[in-house]
Amino acid sequence: MSTTTEETALARRVRERLAEHHPGQEYGDLRTLPGGHSGLTYSITAGPVSYVVKAVPPGRRPIGRNDVLRQARILRALAGSRVPVPMVVAVDESEPAWFAMEFVDGEAIEPVLDEHKLDPEPCRRRMLALADVLRDLHGTTSAESAEPLDPAAELAMWSRTMRAVPLELRAGADDLLDALATRIPDAIPPTLTHGDFRLGNVLCRGERPAAVVDWEIWGYGDPRIDLAWFLLFADHRNFPQLGRAIPGLPTEHELLTGYLDGRPEPPAFDWFRALARTKMAAIMGHNLRRHREGTHHDPDQERLPPTIAAMIRAAHDLLDRRP
Template identity: 85%
Template sequence: MSTTTETNELARRVRERLADRHQSLGELHPLPGGHSGLTYSITAGPASYVVKAVPPGQRPVGRNDVLRQARILRALADSPVPVPGVVAVDESEPAWFAMEFVDGEAIEPVLDEHRLDPELCRSRMLALPDVLRDLHGWTKTEAVEPLDPAGELERWSRTMRAVPSELRPGAEDVLQALAARIPDSIPPTLVHGDFRLGNVLCRGDRPAAVIDWEIWGYGDPRIDLAWFLLFADHRNFPRVGRAVPGLPGEEELLTAYLDGRPEPPAFDWFRALARTKMAAIMGHNLRRHREGKHHDPDQERLPPTIAAMIRAAGDILAPRS
């Protein structure tokens, strides 16, 4: 079946499911930028929807498990966490779901090309600790095996070790240092897995919807928190980061998230893990480019950041004199 035929068949199924809501529906249009499944937009008069579908012939697992994404969005519908509303789910193969289109910008100030006013970037960043705290306050409602610090380290160690050694100088020492001092777990919460401003649609200076729930789970909230704080400083990303005057730093954002509570234990371990994770992801993407699996010459800018992330992780883990 051709790609056009597959898209037409998906469009037919979507129109049938949304017919009870709308008499007239537009065409499916691919949305760029997604890294999981297939993502489309469709209009219905004044309304617009986003459709996420499993690619034909692929299994609905991992990042392609769109039904799992729909479940968490539905579970959060009445929570303080802003998410798009799910309007239809079709579990027949290939599975898909439709959600409300949320108007807004998802821009990572220190990484994305943009012309946003620095004060707006600051306001948006400072609005996120409250959202993350609400997310971590969510009560577990389904049987999911919590991912503890050891499991998270194992996951990203596998990714890192799949990267050619010349692209990850010093990584093995960092992985061993992390493994030697795995902290005790704390009660698991809902975790987004990639919580940052680039995955939050904003209208003006307010968060309108947290998006990209491909790797959500239940686990240690320090994983989300350390990852979010990593994007507060462009200097963490040599050659790819951009300075944003007045952007809140790690300490200011951490204080806002804690809201008077003490800093969580062993938080430096998670800060080092976040940098290791970023180095592993960037190394994986660069390897895929060089192997011809995903052509993107922009990935060639990454080696200095990969090396800097690994060095920074090692520095955080180094014994204090």
Template identity: 80%
Template sequence: MSTTTEVAELGRRVRARLADRHPHEPPGDLRTLPGGHSGLTYSLTAGAVSYVVKAVPPGQRAVGRNDVLRQARILRALAGSPVPVPAVVAVDESEPAWFAMEFVDGEAVEPVLDEHRLDPGLCRTRMLALAGVLRELHGTASGEVPRSLDPAGELARWSATMRAVPSGLRPGAEELLSTLAAHVPDGTAPTLTHGDFRLGNVLCRGERPAAVVDWEIWGYGDPRIDLAWFLLFTDHRNFPRLGRAVPGLPTEEELLTAYLDGRPEPPALDWFRALARTKMAAIMGHNLRRHREGKHHDPDQERLPPTIAAMIRTAGDLLAQRSRRS
């Protein structure tokens, strides 16, 4: 948690760096932007121009989800590419580190999970357009080669998260994890991946994606990890008690077709679709556990058990179907 003094000092540093860009309209004070899941996020304006600032919390190091400098690097690497991202305008590596990027006006709405009044046809068009952005992302070089996660590594990561959840909150999880582990597919050449690619992390204007945001967990990995996660959000029935029906949203098959753009379907995709459901169940179980232990009070988390159970069950169904086809 930042104190008023710490925020004021950060604001002074940001304004000093941006002053040359606005000699006649000095930047104003930082305003906290809610909803961030890593580091600290602020907005500020200079005349008619707005910026977003992401900073490492005071007293912490730029590592993991707080590594805002790493986020700035990938945004700069993607500038001018077919993947739309906000433009980075300033980076300060001195502690606590921060960077400033342009404010992109747009809507970040997850159609099947968020409360909204968007036209269903618009939601469909945006989702299909985003499939093309994901395809472009997986074909883009970042100029940086971080450690990559193969299917086995990704499974190990989410298995550990799942097993930290009390067993009563994850019915059938042990059998699912065992089945996933017994059928890990061969990896493919790693590509640039976002890590949480979906409409809720994309600012859209009209029918088109204007900026892909929230790059905290980008990396190099198997592109099927991103793809399967993206496919998960097209059907509200994947989220009992949470999802809302949006008529006309593309099916998983339609979304996959848009992503492939005439290329053959990648092998073992059902395994990755099952892994995506396992990941979602593990994340939700982790959040529910934190709520019940009093670490992050949020009564809304009590709506999660039916979806956790459904994710585990349908993941098992996908693996069973794959086994029958083999």
């Protein structure tokens, strides 16, 4: 079947299920939403109401980022919690699986990396508010389950990614991975984690988070992993030739203080800050390799080497700091 035929069949299935909520309404076309990195992402209207549909690509197995049903489960588990998420309205497990959720109107902007015209003060207030959301996420209990990922397993996963990056793009990375491996901290009780928690994955209205999105890699793991990743995006200087200065943006210390809300800093936190930089370097190196090999053509990836090098250097520096 052609892509058009497959999308037509998917649209029919979606309309049939949405008709349960909107009998007698007219339905719009299934339109591809740009920017999605997991499965297929569409929008559709049912009368005056808009929905987002996420589906497994035809012929693909529903695993990893394509496991849209796993995403639907965690969204449903978080419904009604202090963590704002889109409401799931329909789930269809027959192949190819899909689910529909409410369309949340809002902006998802990463202040130091995205091109935008948002004033600095809303950027500041959004990030401070998001620190509270992350604390609430890590304090949420859910009936959903996943195999907990401890610091050693997290490091092993990103070590594999880093070692697949060509040597010329990751100078100093092997020594860094060895240093991380010899200093793996003790685990603390696992919590629900997002996996890519940052302002660019949160739809905001004005200064407030309206919905945390992109739950492709949620899991149960060390909350320090989520926290260190979130803090990484507070300072444009972490991203040479990529980042932009935003006056008044909260510092890592301010965000950490907001998240902790009077609690002490988590133990061995510099190790997790170093891991976050290692993870970023590995992801960027992987993306640049794919571009250069022709797997995913994106000339903008050629801007990444200075940031990859800076992330590796900063991770070394964090590990060398005395407690």
